[in-house]
Amino acid sequence: MSTFQAPKGTYDLIPPESAKYLAVREAIAAPLRNSGYGYIETPGFENVELFARGVGESTDIVTKEMYAFETKGGDQLALRPEGTASVLRAALEANLHKLGNLPVKLWYSGSYYRYERPQKGRYRHFSQVGAEAIGAEDPALDAELIILADQAYRSLGLRNFRILLNSLGDKECRPVYREALQTFLRGLDLDEETLRRADINPLRVLDDKRPDVQKQLTDAPLLRDYLCDACKAYHEEVRQLITAAGVSFEDDPKLVRGLDYYTRTTFEFVHDGLGSQSAVGGGGRYDGLSEMIGGPALPSVGWALGVDRTVLALEAEGVELELPASTSVFAVPLGDEARRVLFTKVTELRKLGIAADFSYGSKGLKGAMKSANRSGARYTIVAGERDLAEGVVQLKDMESGDQRAVGVNEIVAELESKLG
Ligand code: AMP
Numbered sequence: 001m002s003t004f005q006a007p008k009g010t011y012d013l014i015p016p017e018s019a020k021y022l023a024v025r026e027a028i029a030a031p032l033r034n035s036g037y038g039y040i041e042t043p044g045f046e047n048v049e050l051f052a053r054g055v056g057e058s059t060d061i062v063t064k065e066m067y068a069f070e071t072k073g074g075d076q077l078a079l080r081p082e083g084t085a086s087v088l089r090a091a092l093e094a095n096l097h098k099l100g101n102l103p104v105k106l107w108y109s110g111s112y113y114r115y116e117r118p119q120k121g122r123y124r125h126f127s128q129v130g131a132e133a134i135g136a137e138d139p140a141l142d143a144e145l146i147i148l149a150d151q152a153y154r155s156l157g158l159r160n161f162r163i164l165l166n167s168l169g170d171k172e173c174r175p176v177y178r179e180a181l182q183t184f185l186r187g188l189d190l191d192e193e194t195l196r197r198a199d200i201n202p203l204r205v206l207d208d209k210r211p212d213v214q215k216q217l218t219d220a221p222l223l224r225d226y227l228c229d230a231c232k233a234y235h236e237e238v239r240q241l242i243t244a245a246g247v248s249f250e251d252d253p254k255l256v257r258g259l260d261y262y263t264r265t266t267f268e269f270v271h272d273g274l275g276s277q278s279a280v281g282g283g284g285r286y287d288g289l290s291e292m293i294g295g296p297a298l299p300s301v302g303w304a305l306g307v308d309r310t311v312l313a314l315e316a317e318g319v320e321l322e323l324p325a326s327t328s329v330f331a332v333p334l335g336d337e338a339r340r341v342l343f344t345k346v347t348e349l350r351k352l353g354i355a356a357d358f359s360y361g362s363k364g365l366k367g368a369m370k371s372a373n374r375s376g377a378r379y380t381i382v383a384g385e386r387d388l389a390e391g392v393v394q395l396k397d398m399e400s401g402d403q404r405a406v407g408v409n410e411i412v413a414e415l416e417s418k419l420g
Contacts, residue, residue, distance in 0.1 A: 009116065009124030017311075019323050021127070024310050025109050028129040028152040035148060037107040037131055042086040044111065048078040054085030054261060054293050058200040065114040079113035083130045083304055084261070084286065085293065091134055092295040102135035103300070109307075121277030121309050130283075132302035134290075139234055142265040142285060142301050143241035149269060149281060149303055150247045156310070157319040161271045161280060164252035165242075167235040167264050168203070169227050170287065174263070177226035178202055188216045203256045222253040231264060238265055261286040265301060271309070273316025280313055281305030328419050329356040330377035332368040334384035341408065342383055342393070348412050354419055372398070379418070381411060 006012055013021050033039075048068045055061050067079040080086055087106055091097060096104045109129045116122050131148070133141050146163065153161055169177060185198040185205055194213065198205050206217060227235065242249060249267070257266055266284035274280070283303025290298035314321065331346050333339040342358065349356040357375055359368040365382075372380040383393040392405040395414065406414050 007124070009118035011123065016326075019326070020311050020314070020321055021307055023321050023323055024156065024307050024314070025127075025129050027156045028149075028305050028307075028310075029107060029109065030155070031148040031151045032107040032131050035105070035144065037105040037133075040087055040090060040106040040108050041110070042080075042083075042090045042108070044113075045077045045079050046086055046089065048076045050085050050089055050293060051078055051081060054088070054289060055082060056201070056261065058197065058204070061114060065116055067113050067115055080110075081112055081114045083108055083110070083112065083128060084132060084289070084302055087130070087132050087302075088134060088289055088295070088298075088300065089293060091132075092290065092293070092298075097135045097296070097298055103138075103141060104134040105131070106134070107131045119277065121274055121312055123308060127307040128304040129307060130302060130304035132300060134300040135298045137287065137299035139237035139265075140241055142238045143245065145283065145301055145303055146238075146242050146249070146267055147245045147247055149283075149305060152305065153269065153280075153310070156314060156321065158271070158310075158313055158317060160273055160317055161269050161313065163242075163247065163249035164255050164268045164270060165239070165249045166252050166255040166266050167223070167227060167231055168256065168262050168266050168284070169223055169231050170263050173226050173228035173231055174223070177221065177223045180221045180226065181206075184220055190216075206254050207256050217254075220254075224253045234264060257282055257284065261289040261292065263287040267303070269305070271313040271316065274309060274312055277309065279306070280309045325355060325376055325378065327355050327357045327375040327377045328379065329354060329415055330359070330372040330375045330380045331356065332359045332365070332372060332380055332382045334365060334382065337385060337388055338383040341388060342381060345381065345393075345408075345412060349415060352412070352416055354415060379415060381415075383408075 051066060052062055061081045066081055068076065070076055087108060091104055091106065107130065110127065111125055112128055113125055115124060118124060131145060133145065150163065168174060181202045182198060185202055190198065190213065194205060194208065206220065208214065255266055255268055257268065262284040264285040264287065268282040269280045270278045271280045272278065281303055285301040287299040289300065290296060329349055331342040333342040346356045346358045359371055363371065378398055380396040380398055381393045382396065387393055391408050393408055393411050394403055395406045395411065396403040
């Protein structure tokens with residue numbers, strides 16, 4: 001224990017558990033790479049205005065949870081609380097939308113920061129893999145993203161998740177609904193802050209998790225009943241495409257999500273084994289965001305899946321990922337000459353792509369064999385002065401316990417054929 005600990009609301013990823021996080025990121029990325037999405041990486045911080053405008057001035061993310069700071073040079077920056085605004089900013093800055101190949105499809109993976117009240121599944125530093133398809137209005141694109149997320153979760157072995165789907169309408173029909181909802185909300189018994197929220201962003205009141213608020217919302221008007229014909233047709237097409245792909249979902253007319261920029265399709269992936277922090281991922285269409293941050297009209301859709309919560313979901317379902325062995329061969333030298341010879345062999349094995357490790361430090365045979373066991377290696381090679389004098393090393397199969405001598409010059413080829 002040092003004097004320091006990981007800051008509140010954060011935790012370290014350490015072996016062997018950290019391997020699960022890598023596997024989850026990889027599993028989410030694989031279907032994206034396979035579907036025309038290119039990898040993008042943006043800075044961990046941005047101009048604070050980008051998030052204020054992009055995510056929304058009235059959202060909890062911006063008003064309460066953002067790590068905003070002024071630099072020594074006087075710039076107002078914020079650690080990124082989410083990925084979409086940054087990715088869109090970067091795409092616009094690089095003029096990707098002008099290359100004549102829309103939609104621009106991008107995926108990313110990284111750390112995000114929100115000053116939230118920490119609890120299981122809710123951290124101040126967390127990790128997401130996300131995807132954005134920028135510059136096309138096509139129900140097939142919305143469907144594609146939902147299908148790819150479903151495929152990612154299934155490839156990990158997850159089963160107990162549900163997809164909640166809704167449409168938030170567009171700039172034609174949402175304002176009409178917004179007013180109807182506002183009128184309804186003003187007639188309720190709500191605290192001052194909630195009433196203020198009803199004025200600025202009434203849809204977000206539907207997201208209020210408090211039971212006394214939810215109870216009053218049972219008869220709230222639903223956006224579903226206000227969708228214009230274009231939005232209705234679009235949503236119906238998305239539903240049909242996902243259904244035809246064999247992906248099941250639930251219509252959730254109250255799903256609004258915590259960010260302001262969504263239009264039309266919105267969805268959330270929830271896992272039933274996670275308690276209160278049940279959302280493992282979410283996303284939707286954000287046709288107005290580009291203009292909100294000073295760009296041209298670029299209808300777009302995207303999602304972000306939480307890596308931390310996906311790992312918790314795997315644990316909740318008891319799924320054991322098949323992780324590649326971190327070490328296949330472990331070398332135990334006895335004496336200086338053996339150390340030089342086996343170190344060369346380990347280097348050769350590694351060059352061939354075989355995961356190999358070495359007993360470092362001056363452990364005796366017993367301690368070194370313990371390390372070999374702990375490494376999980378399938379084979380151990382042991383060599384002492386006498387072995388080398390005979391031109392051999394001892395090859396031990398750690399599963400069967402069998403041990404036999406193999407020529408020093410043959411050992412690499414022998415292991416390659418056994419493990420290859
Ligand atoms: P959001 O942008 O809030 O919809 O977040 C997308 C996904 O990121 C969520 O479904 C979670 O899986 C994950 N996520 C968001 N906030 C946190 C947090 N504070 N701690 C851990 N995971 C989070």
